[in-house]
Amino acid sequence: MKILVIGPSWVGDMMMSQSLYRTLRARYPQAVIDVMAPAWCRPLLSRMPEVHEAIPMPLGHGALAIGERRRLGISLRERRYDRAFVLPNSLKSALVPWFANIPQRTGWRGEMRYGLLNDVRTLDKQAWPLMVERYVALAFDKGVMQSARDLPQPLLWPQLQVSEAEKRQTRATFSLSDARPLIGFCPGAEFGPAKRWPHYHYASLAESLIGEGFQVALFGSAKDREAGDQICSALPREQQSWCHNLAGDTELEQAVILIASCQAVVTNDSGLMHVAAALDRPLVALYGPSSPDFTPPLSHKARVIRLISGYHRVRKGDAEEGYHQSLIDIQPEKVLAELHELMQGEEQ
Missing domain, CATH: 3.40.50.2000 (Glycogen Phosphorylase B;)
Structure with missing residues (x-):
């Protein structure tokens, strides 16, 4: 399985997202996981053994730039990803996987992204109180995890490697x-x-x-x-x-x-x-x-x-x-x- 993750744009959020990558690797040991994120994230992603490749997102935080996102998505089609996980809640963050024709595109509902995402989860904030729990929940099929209490414990927390x-x-x-x-x-x-x-x-x-x-x-x-x-x-x-x-x-x-x-x-x-x-x-x-x-x-x-x-x-x-x-x-x-x-x- 080939997976593309649209990653967060903040250091803390990027660190917590590693719990999703670790969970995906535990569930699908042969999966190839690529993460698209701002170029400055590369030093973090390179120290996460679950991540195969860090793909730089050339657009700044907040930039819509539909044309550039379309070109970026089309350029990814040859990689033939099976699944995409979109971690930011914005509409624009879901555009690249859609343009890339990735068959299954998963994320929380966010800014009414029906169509761009075809595996949309509706967030109950009380059921999912922690951001890391919301990330990890996406690794499981829709409806399987009803609340954070259903997640496998202990959660696989972030771990960076330094020699x-x-x-x-x-x-x-x-x-x-x-x-x-x-x-x-x-x-x-x-x-x-x-x-x-x-x-x-x-x-x-x-x-x-x-x-x-x-x-x-x-x-x-x-x-x-x-x-x-x-x-x-x-x-x-x-x-x-x-x-x-x-x-x-x-x-x-x-x-x-x-x-x-x-x-x-x-x-x-x-x-x-x-x-x-x-x-x-x-x-x-x-x-x-x-x-x-x-x-x-x-x-x-x-x-x-x-x-x-x-x-x-x-x-x-x-x-x-x-x-x-x-x-x-x-x-x-x-x-x-x-x-x-x-x-x-x-x-x-």
């Missing part, structure tokens, strides 16, 4: 000393400071960890560079050489490898949180207005800290420097205690 040689080489590339264990911080968030743990809390935590003999690396995109600089500059001068602000300096693939070499990771609700979970790193995930009820870190080594309940649609923080009060209220001492517990568990 020890890659870890050594990439640490050397960024001059990360082998003299101290590495703790990773992911202080960025897609929607700005409202979903970020305050930089001064990160700095306080870094000061404690460096004092204990660790070094700290900060990961994120170029727009997280300033937040990383704030964290490093808030440290005592004698500790600053052990705080490495790599935000914007690493390609995604390098960040994945370095996170894999961390002894533990502290992160906001972000795409890199899901990467760290898939790398099986001890992980403390800090939530504020966003909720872990839909997209939690999928790892038995993850601890979620959140002081409020429910979902709060916030794009701008309600307190100092744009931070959300619920994140300000999470104290560094609490995070440090959780880290110590997780790392002790690794040593046993």
